[in-house]
Amino acid sequence: MDENILITMRDISKSFPGVKALDHAQFTLRKGEIHALMGENGAGKSTLIKVLTGVYSLDAGEIHVAGVDGPVINHSTLEAQEKGIATVYQEVNLCPNLTVAENLFIGREPKTPIGTIDWRTMNKKAKEIVDGLELKIDVTIALENYSLAIQQMIAIARAVDMDCKVLILDEPTSSLDDNEVEKLFKVMRDLKAKGVGIIFVTHFLEQVYEVCDTITVLRNGEFAGEYSVEEMPRVKLVAAMLGKDFDDLASIKKEGASHVSDDVVVDATNLSHKGTIKPFDFQIKKGEVVGVTGLLGSGRSEMVRCIYGADKAQTGELKVNGKKLNIKEPLDAIKAGMGYLPDDRKADGCIGDLSVRENIILALQAKNGMFKKIPASKQNEIADKFIDMLQIKTASRETPINQLSGGNQQKVILARWLCTHPDFLILDEPTRGIDIGTKTEFQKLALKFAEEDGMSIVFISSEIEEMLRTCTRMYVMRDGAQVGEISGEMTQESVMAAIAGGGE
Amino acid sequence: MENFKKLAKKPLFLPIFCMILVLLINVIKSPDFFAIKINNGVLFGRIIDILNRGSEIAILAVGQTLVVAVSAGTDISVGSVMSLSACGCCMLLAGYGNNSVSELAVPMVVGMLFGVFMGGLSGAMNGALVAKLKIQPMVATLILFTAGRAIGLLLCNNQITYIRYEPYKYLGNFLPGCPIPTPVFVAIIVIAIVSILLKKTALGLYIQSVGINSRAARISGINSEVICFICYVICGICAGIAGIVASSRIYSADSNNIGLTFELDAILAVALGGNSLGGGKFNLAGSIIGAYTIQAITTTLLAMGVSTDKAPVFKAIIVIIIVVVQAPAFKAYMAARRAQKASVKEAA
Amino acid sequence: MKTKRKLDSNTVLVFITIALFVVMYAIGCGIYQDKGFGNLQTFLNILINNAGLICVTCGMTCVMLTGGIDISVGSVIAMDCMLLVYGMTEWKMGAVQMVILILVIGLIFGAVQGFLVGYLEIQPFIVTMAGMFFARGMTAVICSGQISITEADNPTFYAWANSKINLPEFLGKANRHGKIVVPYIRPTVIIAFLVLILIFLMLKYTKFGRNLYAVGGNQMSATMMGLNVKKTKMLSHVLSSLLCSIGGILYCLNTMSGSVNQATGLEMDAIASAVIGGTLLTGGVGNVIGSFFGVMITGTITVLVNTNGKLLSSWANIATAALLCIFIILQSVFALVKARRNK
Amino acid sequence: SDGGSTGGAAPADGGEATEAEGGDAAASGDVITVGFAQVGHESDWRTASTKSVQDAFSAANGYDLQFVDCDNDSKAQIDAVRQFVQNDVDYIVIDPIVSTGWDTVLTECEDAGIPVIVIDRTIEDSDKYVSWVGSEFMNEGLASGAWLKAYAEAKGIDDLNVLVIEGSNGSSAQIGRTDGFKKYADEEGWTILDSQDGNFTQEGGQQVMESYCKSYAGKFNVVVCQNDNEAFGAMDAMKAAGVSYGVDGDVILISFDACKAGLEYVQSGDINADFMCYPLQGSYCADIIKALQNGETVAKETFMTEPWYVAEDILPSITYTNNAGEEVTEDLIVVTDAASQASY
Numbered sequence A: 001m002d003e004n005i006l007i008t009m010r011d012i013s014k015s016f017p018g019v020k021a022l023d024h025a026q027f028t029l030r031k032g033e034i035h036a037l038m039g040e041n042g043a044g045k046s047t048l049i050k051v052l053t054g055v056y057s058l059d060a061g062e063i064h065v066a067g068v069d070g071p072v073i074n075h076s077t078l079e080a081q082e083k084g085i086a087t088v089y090q091e092v093n094l095c096p097n098l099t100v101a102e103n104l105f106i107g108r109e110p111k112t113p114i115g116t117i118d119w120r121t122m123n124k125k126a127k128e129i130v131d132g133l134e135l136k137i138d139v140t141i142a143l144e145n146y147s148l149a150i151q152q153m154i155a156i157a158r159a160v161d162m163d164c165k166v167l168i169l170d171e172p173t174s175s176l177d178d179n180e181v182e183k184l185f186k187v188m189r190d191l192k193a194k195g196v197g198i199i200f201v202t203h204f205l206e207q208v209y210e211v212c213d214t215i216t217v218l219r220n221g222e223f224a225g226e227y228s229v230e231e232m233p234r235v236k237l238v239a240a241m242l243g244k245d246f247d248d249l250a251s252i253k254k255e256g257a258s259h260v261s262d263d264v265v266v267d268a269t270n271l272s273h274k275g276t277i278k279p280f281d282f283q284i285k286k287g288e289v290v291g292v293t294g295l296l297g298s299g300r301s302e303m304v305r306c307i308y309g310a311d312k313a314q315t316g317e318l319k320v321n322g323k324k325l326n327i328k329e330p331l332d333a334i335k336a337g338m339g340y341l342p343d344d345r346k347a348d349g350c351i352g353d354l355s356v357r358e359n360i361i362l363a364l365q366a367k368n369g370m371f372k373k374i375p376a377s378k379q380n381e382i383a384d385k386f387i388d389m390l391q392i393k394t395a396s397r398e399t400p401i402n403q404l405s406g407g408n409q410q411k412v413i414l415a416r417w418l419c420t421h422p423d424f425l426i427l428d429e430p431t432r433g434i435d436i437g438t439k440t441e442f443q444k445l446a447l448k449f450a451e452e453d454g455m456s457i458v459f460i461s462s463e464i465e466e467m468l469r470t471c472t473r474m475y476v477m478r479d480g481a482q483v484g485e486i487s488g489e490m491t492q493e494s495v496m497a498a499i500a501g502g503g504e
Numbered sequence B: 001m002e003n004f005k006k007l008a009k010k011p012l013f014l015p016i017f018c019m020i021l022v023l024l025i026n027v028i029k030s031p032d033f034f035a036i037k038i039n040n041g042v043l044f045g046r047i048i049d050i051l052n053r054g055s056e057i058a059i060l061a062v063g064q065t066l067v068v069a070v071s072a073g074t075d076i077s078v079g080s081v082m083s084l085s086a087c088g089c090c091m092l093l094a095g096y097g098n099n100s101v102s103e104l105a106v107p108m109v110v111g112m113l114f115g116v117f118m119g120g121l122s123g124a125m126n127g128a129l130v131a132k133l134k135i136q137p138m139v140a141t142l143i144l145f146t147a148g149r150a151i152g153l154l155l156c157n158n159q160i161t162y163i164r165y166e167p168y169k170y171l172g173n174f175l176p177g178c179p180i181p182t183p184v185f186v187a188i189i190v191i192a193i194v195s196i197l198l199k200k201t202a203l204g205l206y207i208q209s210v211g212i213n214s215r216a217a218r219i220s221g222i223n224s225e226v227i228c229f230i231c232y233v234i235c236g237i238c239a240g241i242a243g244i245v246a247s248s249r250i251y252s253a254d255s256n257n258i259g260l261t262f263e264l265d266a267i268l269a270v271a272l273g274g275n276s277l278g279g280g281k282f283n284l285a286g287s288i289i290g291a292y293t294i295q296a297i298t299t300t301l302l303a304m305g306v307s308t309d310k311a312p313v314f315k316a317i318i319v320i321i322i323v324v325v326q327a328p329a330f331k332a333y334m335a336a337r338r339a340q341k342a343s344v345k346e347a348a
Numbered sequence C: 001m002k003t004k005r006k007l008d009s010n011t012v013l014v015f016i017t018i019a020l021f022v023v024m025y026a027i028g029c030g031i032y033q034d035k036g037f038g039n040l041q042t043f044l045n046i047l048i049n050n051a052g053l054i055c056v057t058c059g060m061t062c063v064m065l066t067g068g069i070d071i072s073v074g075s076v077i078a079m080d081c082m083l084l085v086y087g088m089t090e091w092k093m094g095a096v097q098m099v100i101l102i103l104v105i106g107l108i109f110g111a112v113q114g115f116l117v118g119y120l121e122i123q124p125f126i127v128t129m130a131g132m133f134f135a136r137g138m139t140a141v142i143c144s145g146q147i148s149i150t151e152a153d154n155p156t157f158y159a160w161a162n163s164k165i166n167l168p169e170f171l172g173k174a175n176r177h178g179k180i181v182v183p184y185i186r187p188t189v190i191i192a193f194l195v196l197i198l199i200f201l202m203l204k205y206t207k208f209g210r211n212l213y214a215v216g217g218n219q220m221s222a223t224m225m226g227l228n229v230k231k232t233k234m235l236s237h238v239l240s241s242l243l244c245s246i247g248g249i250l251y252c253l254n255t256m257s258g259s260v261n262q263a264t265g266l267e268m269d270a271i272a273s274a275v276i277g278g279t280l281l282t283g284g285v286g287n288v289i290g291s292f293f294g295v296m297i298t299g300t301i302t303v304l305v306n307t308n309g310k311l312l313s314s315w316a317n318i319a320t321a322a323l324l325c326i327f328i329i330l331q332s333v334f335a336l337v338k339a340r341r342n343k
Numbered sequence D: 001s002d003g004g005s006t007g008g009a010a011p012a013d014g015g016e017a018t019e020a021e022g023g024d025a026a027a028s029g030d031v032i033t034v035g036f037a038q039v040g041h042e043s044d045w046r047t048a049s050t051k052s053v054q055d056a057f058s059a060a061n062g063y064d065l066q067f068v069d070c071d072n073d074s075k076a077q078i079d080a081v082r083q084f085v086q087n088d089v090d091y092i093v094i095d096p097i098v099s100t101g102w103d104t105v106l107t108e109c110e111d112a113g114i115p116v117i118v119i120d121r122t123i124e125d126s127d128k129y130v131s132w133v134g135s136e137f138m139n140e141g142l143a144s145g146a147w148l149k150a151y152a153e154a155k156g157i158d159d160l161n162v163l164v165i166e167g168s169n170g171s172s173a174q175i176g177r178t179d180g181f182k183k184y185a186d187e188e189g190w191t192i193l194d195s196q197d198g199n200f201t202q203e204g205g206q207q208v209m210e211s212y213c214k215s216y217a218g219k220f221n222v223v224v225c226q227n228d229n230e231a232f233g234a235m236d237a238m239k240a241a242g243v244s245y246g247v248d249g250d251v252i253l254i255s256f257d258a259c260k261a262g263l264e265y266v267q268s269g270d271i272n273a274d275f276m277c278y279p280l281q282g283s284y285c286a287d288i289i290k291a292l293q294n295g296e297t298v299a300k301e302t303f304m305t306e307p308w309y310v311a312e313d314i315l316p317s318i319t320y321t322n323n324a325g326e327e328v329t330e331d332l333i334v335v336t337d338a339a340s341q342a343s344y
């Protein structure tokens, strides 16, 4: 084995019932390299990582790890860790009931001379780590008190601190804001300098070009090629991922407000929910796409949840199509023609063990009422239609949704709302964890629904460009309050300025 | 072989297989186990006993399955609720304070409906605690587990209330001229109603959604609390019906003994039917087969003359064998071993 | 960071429990002052009577922390008591030998249950229910009658059971017959406290203890973080059965007898105590201090009902259930309010 | 409110008396507090027993009864007795759930100077109680055997094949009745085909009998149920299986307890013989306490008189050697309306 090589994976195959997730995949990681693993949703990236770290057993193929003679098979994450492979998996995987410090150190707690856990040292070290990441948090309280973003940072910090030879990061940036991503990159570069090999999975092309050296592309579980970043322009990379030429993002253009009618669909005044969002106003017209922007944790989700009734509004008044509406439960909102794609897919979206079909028709069924069951044939028809339309990669419509890759799960949830034919659809981070091809698809779809079906859409995204491309108007949020509204000619700079509050 | 493998993939394969296994032991032990004859105008035989005596557990298992599915927890009060509704029914039929009557104080139907209503009410209380106050199911139902029998005893003025009125015995024994025990019909009716409810409405989908991810279900327009509540009420009603059947068998309300430890059997039935006690997806048919499997074990032990206080040892061993055979981890291990053997053979 | 540390919800639950206990005890002292409820010995009796339960509840808490449950404990205690008594009376074994034998049996019992739960991934409720049937049946297999240990059978064990540890004399009080009754505890109480303290330290300061919390918090995550979830679950059951065996010995020192129906429903007492003490059945939250107060609360409820002495059998059960209900609802309301405030 | 109020009953200590003084001026002097730890409430028999004790120690009779229902939990009973000591009662009455394991706690009672009276079930591993009142279960079993022997002779049945439905395993009633009957069965060479636990319940009796009817169809002619509830269940099961029983039937049915409903069945000829187990120990207890109050010594054991009931007027009496080794002749009572109404 080459001195410089940390890991080689050869001809790795892995099948799940009905899906061939990996088909003779190849992968090589060298010392001091940041290696991007790219591919569409469901290409098999996460599976490759899980095979490497012993979460799944492999069907065929060989794995070699530096410092170990012969082929290696890890049977558990623990074994992988012992071989110097530290991993942050795609879904945040920490124990919310333990303190931040424990989450950082569990499995390798500092010990006192008599073999008990040395809490003082542990807390001290933990504090150093979070301080190093410029997080202002108390390491001695339970992790569940902090947001998803912070949890993600802690998961990363845990892996980084593990003194590993190989660090694997599976979509760590999907819930981080730019500032935090920058911190992460700094850490990654430091490790790289120390000779650690890093596997980095992301759907953000900019990030790949910012930190990575090498790119391996997977397509439908197969190895599509390994490239060095310098010799791989964006368009070619996307083409390699999709296996076809990529019609550029430029093709998404706003029609302007020409199709927007004057009918106000939703009109909220003074809505608020104690503890999460201060009173705000909101208005949207038929066929309009409106954005909500702000920093992470600024209350974007909270604002739309309050409109939708996921958190019951305590003050204010909501009019839908001119009629006053008192939303007690999300069902009332659905009946009034609303739909809400939540940002936390795992907790608020997917019904894990249920099939793709059942997940798709769920909201429609709820809208129809319990006693008007949608006939089986109709259910199949709807499911097939959306699997086809959104190109959901699934073995069959009866596959449980939790066996789908992250991005495809998101598409199923979108299908759930589309099939209720809402007048007003809230998309909260619909593109989080979604590959570039599908992202564009989502943006196009949003515009198409607005234009052709006259749907009013709220679009929330951490990527300002995405919102610029789709929205005609944006509400600006800061610290749990609505602080303004911008419209007209918007640029990245003007939006950023509004978010930062420089304009006041 | 291919066909068998396909069969083995069916979700109900294992529960049925286990049931057959238990019955097989009987055939070996005593061939006349399966003998059914008409005796005294009614069907007579061990198999009939299993169907007859298993009815209460089957009825309870129906309700328990829904509760487990929707709340990932178990309702341990069903045994006490059985007793409570039996007492409620008999108290009304006898009139408060009378401990033995041969004339009913109110029409029989009224008494029975009242008993079922008591069951529903208990279910509603459990449901409210679990759905609204978010108390863990086992803890919430612990309250009625403790108090149910006691309230029943109070209703019966601290004594066993006998209803020595011939038609009252019909429900738990035989209808005149009908050779099949009535509890079998009651079980069939309860199972049928719940199955139709699940088939013809979206309740099944709702229950599973709430059981798997109640937050997501709520966002999708399902009123999680109401669905959870409904399941507990159904479970309570099932317990009420089972209680009245049990009471009719002995034409009395014996608050201490009606439904004693039935909650364990009901939960066991759900698990033997291949359902996860962690909630979510469920299979009603499995639970029902599980219920009759348990009764088959009990009847077998009785037939073999194993004394009731030692019988649990055998019951435990059978249960463990059944659940181990069903365990995915065990299946995977066996599959791996088979593969290993095959590869060794190939190599040779 | 030191300023105004947020109390985490687990600690709050324990404080609620302790506060409720104190309030209830104070009310009891007020109402039943004339019946000696306020005597120090009444309190000590709660400890003496529940020494075994405290051990069992510690074990139960450990299992519940992983998200599991162990409903075999009541039957295991019955089996332990029966075996202890039978061994000492019929086989004429020594007290120490029997104690060791019981502990070994506990370990084996726990290992089997643990293996089934941890490695074969069978639901703990079902495994321990089978364990419950098994142990109860075995009790009858060992002996289906009622047997007891007398001084003649085994003087050592008899001495253990009857030795008193007197508290300082000035705490004593004269009873109606003019005798100064010095408050005392039995050695069982000391053992129970030792177990309590050891388990508390284990949960807080050992890797295994923290693993229990991690597994209960999120099993998937624990696996992904490289913990051996299967082993942890198995060991939790071993620990529970071991503590249950210790509890069984203490129980036997209290009752000095074995019978088939002994300790029926004790598992529910243990679970209820742990839950009242703030342990969640879903796992990941709780600690043994809370569980201890849970035991004290259930014990106090019993004493209150007994001291009243006017309740019909049914009312006694209903009173117990009602108090339990009030406790659980109060706790849940506190938790809901706190969750809302946190949001 | 009773702590120091018992000054008349037992010499009260000064300090104690002052403490309780405020509590009750009205209930002067001679209220006697009694703590009663009852088994539970599992049967009509038990309810009758509880009621008799409660009636005997009513406030009207000058008692303050502290009643604890232990719900068949032997440890709860020990706890309750400890609590009585703390509550400083004058007397403790125990119906022990188990016959063993009492030494420690009875020592505590003794230390506190509180006399203990045991009723119904027995305590075997300690003699630190002043008196016991109850039934001689062994005699009930012996009487049933003696009756069956005489009855079979009178009827000319010489091949007796017996099925027994036992009571809860390990209870003194089950042990006594089983042993007593078995003594006769062994002596006379009757075949006991099977003997299973029916748990003293109707459901249990029914289920066991259902099984018997299949396993021993046509092979048995005597069924012994160890209480009336089991007999009711067994009757239903036999009826369903088409087996005739009772006075005109193929099967002789023997039962114990002789509660009201049981005697009604004896009267109608469904049950051949019913051996009473008398539950009303209350007045006996009260007598003992009165004697103790007066400083008299009391008998260590008091057996209650228990009548034997039969359906047919064939045998006037039975003679057998009772557990105390005495040969006794006891009358058999043919049940009348008056007898069954008078029962509990």
Ligand SMILES: Nc1ncnc2c1ncn2[C@@H]1O[C@H](COP(=O)(O)OP(=O)(O)OP(=O)(O)O)[C@@H](O)[C@H]1O
Residues within 6 Å of the ligand: A016, A017, A019, A020, A021, A039, A040, A041, A042, A043, A044, A045, A046, A047, A048, A090, A393, A394, A402, A403, A404, A405, A406, A407, A408, A433, A435
């Ligand atoms: N546990 C599982 N059971 C069955 N199928 C699975 C399982 N995990 C993954 N798959 C399937 O394997 C394929 C590859 O999934 P994987 O999660 O590796 O994709 P991915 O490249 O990480 O996608 P994404 O970017 O959306 O996260 C998908 O089609 C998915 O449905």
Ligand SMILES: Nc1ncnc2c1ncn2[C@@H]1O[C@H](COP(=O)(O)OP(=O)(O)OP(=O)(O)O)[C@@H](O)[C@H]1O
Residues within 6 Å of the ligand: A146, A147, A148, A149, A150, A294, A295, A296, A297, A298, A299, A300, A301, A302, A343, A429, A462, A480
């Ligand atoms: N960096 C941080 N430090 C401390 N608390 C944070 C941080 N980020 C978020 N939070 C907390 O988490 C809560 C919810 O954040 P959440 O991410 O849901 O907000 P959001 O505006 O919907 O953002 P987004 O949907 O883009 O993630 C916020 O109210 C905030 O208190």
Ligand SMILES: [Mg+2]
Residues within 6 Å of the ligand: A045, A046, A047, A090, A405, A406
């Ligand atoms: Mg992935």
Ligand SMILES: [Mg+2]
Residues within 6 Å of the ligand: A300, A301, A302, A343, A428
């Ligand atoms: Mg958000």
